Amino acid sequence: xxxxxxxxxxxxAGAGVLTACTDxxxxxxxxxxxxxxxxxxxxxxPVDYVKILDQAKKLQGSAPKDVKDDWGxxxxxxxxxxxxxxxxAELARLSKQTGAVMTAYKNISGQAKDSCKVDLPKLx
Numbered sequence: 680x681x682x683x684x685x686x687x688x689x690x691x692a693g694a695g696v697l698t699a700c701t702d703x704x705x706x707x708x709x710x711x712x713x714x715x716x717x718x719x720x721x722x723x724x725p726v727d728y729v730k731i732l733d734q735a736k737k738l739q740g741s742a743p744k745d746v747k748d749d750w751g752x753x754x755x756x757x758x759x760x761x762x763x764x765x766x767x768a769e770l771a772r773l774s775k776q777t778g779a780v781m782t783a784y785k786n787i788s789g790q791a792k793d794s795c796k797v798d799l800p801k802l803x
Contacts, residue, residue, distance in 0.1 A: 706741045707795035714799050725773035728757035746790045749783035756780045
């Protein structure tokens with residue numbers, strides 16, 4: 680009887696571990712989905728950032744603290760691009776400000792590869 684209870688307790692504990700999803704794991708799953716969607720985003724074109732804004736906001740909210748600020752940079756830039764809309768002068772001005780976004784994205788990419796085993800598309 681004790682042996683049966685011990686086996687049942689072990690199975691139940693193992694099932695709990697398998698079905699539990701930590702915040703970091705959830706972030707990695709969302710990051711993998713994001714990676715599949717951003718293959719056609721050109722980091723040199725501010726208008727392309729609008730395509731990723733919603734997903735970037737979601738990732739910013741769930742990101743580990745070591746890349747949360749980097750996601751904030753990406754989200755802020757994407758929001759500026761959305762606000763610029765089709766204003767060519769504003770988009771041209773924004774295109775000169777992609778340096779900080781590129782740096783943030785490189786930090787996010789490094790963390791994605793190291794912690795989540797997710798390869799984000801390379802930046803040009």
